[in-house]
Amino acid sequence: KAGVTQTPRYLIKTRGQQVTLSCSPISGHRSVSWYQQTPGQGLQFLFEYFSETQRNKGNFPGRFSGRQFSNSRSEMNVSTLELGDSALYLCASSLGGTQYGQYFGPGTRLTVL
Amino acid sequence: EDKVVQSPLSLVVHEGDTVTLNCSYEVTNFRSLLWYKQEKKAPTFLFMLTSSGIEKKSGRLSSILDKKELSSILNITATQTGDSAIYLCAGVEAGGKLIFGQGTELSVKP
Numbered sequence: 548k549a550g551v552t553q554t555p556r557y558l559i560k561t562r563g564q565q566v567t568l569s570c571s572p573i574s575g576h577r578s579v580s581w582y583q584q585t586p587g588q589g590l591q592f593l594f595e596y597f598s599e600t601q602r603n604k605g606n607f608p609g610r611f612s613g614r615q616f617s618n619s620r621s622e623m624n625v626s627t628l629e630l631g632d633s634a635l636y637l638c639a640s641s642l643g644g645t646q647y648g649q650y651f652g653p654g655t656r657l658t659v660l
Numbered sequence: 661e662d663k664v665v666q667s668p669l670s671l672v673v674h675e676g677d678t679v680t681l682n683c684s685y686e687v688t689n690f691r692s693l694l695w696y697k698q699e700k701k702a703p704t705f706l707f708m709l710t711s712s713g714i715e716k717k718s719g720r721l722s723s724i725l726d727k728k729e730l731s732s733i734l735n736i737t738a739t740q741t742g743d744s745a746i747y748l749c750a751g752v753e754a755g756g757k758l759i760f761g762q763g764t765e766l767s768v769k770p
Contacts, residue, residue, distance in 0.1 A: 603756045639702075649705060
């Protein structure tokens with residue numbers, strides 16, 4: 548079974564731009580969650596989508612948004628990029644939801660200049 | 661505010677040692693606690709624990725949650741160099757939101 552895939556793997560943007568990251572979950576998984584990982588803040592939960600609906604959300608500004616398609620693939624969008632948005636963005640999928648443990652993708656390394 | 665605190669933040673041991681990693685949590689409407697292992701890539705799932713207090717085991721790793729103390733421990737016996745990693749714990753709210761601890765960086769020397 549193929550694992551969680553994320554594209555692109557690396558991305559360089561400048562302040563003020565916007566970016567869209569993509570995540571394809573493990574086949575059959577309906578829950579997709581997104582996380583931001585930085586050396587200073589560690590791993591932080593952004594949001595979870597389940598069957599195309601956002602089920603819960605972390606404490607991030609509205610510049611961070613996402614969506615999930617009918618095939619469970621998910622996208623995350625960050626608008627008006629700031630230097631502090633430089634991070635590793637991880638997505639994870641699971642059958643039932645975040646509380647059961649998830650399978651993580653390799654991440655997208657975003658650098659904002 | 662919800663928080664999860666892990667200790668120690670880093671640990672250096674020798675192969676064959678037994679280690680215990682700690683995780684304490686203050687999570688509103690607590691649902692479960694998760695342990696992950698992160699090497700140079702994405703975290704991999706180890707255990708899910710609930711307030712039932714049932715111990716989970718997988719090979720040399722085991723974990724249990726103490727609902728009175730609002731804490732959990734992860735034990736690794738007969739450590740190997742391949743156990744070197746950052747170990748993360750995360751508390752899960754009833755709604756599914758996760759709160760991660762800072763992680764414990766374990767280094768196992770040959």
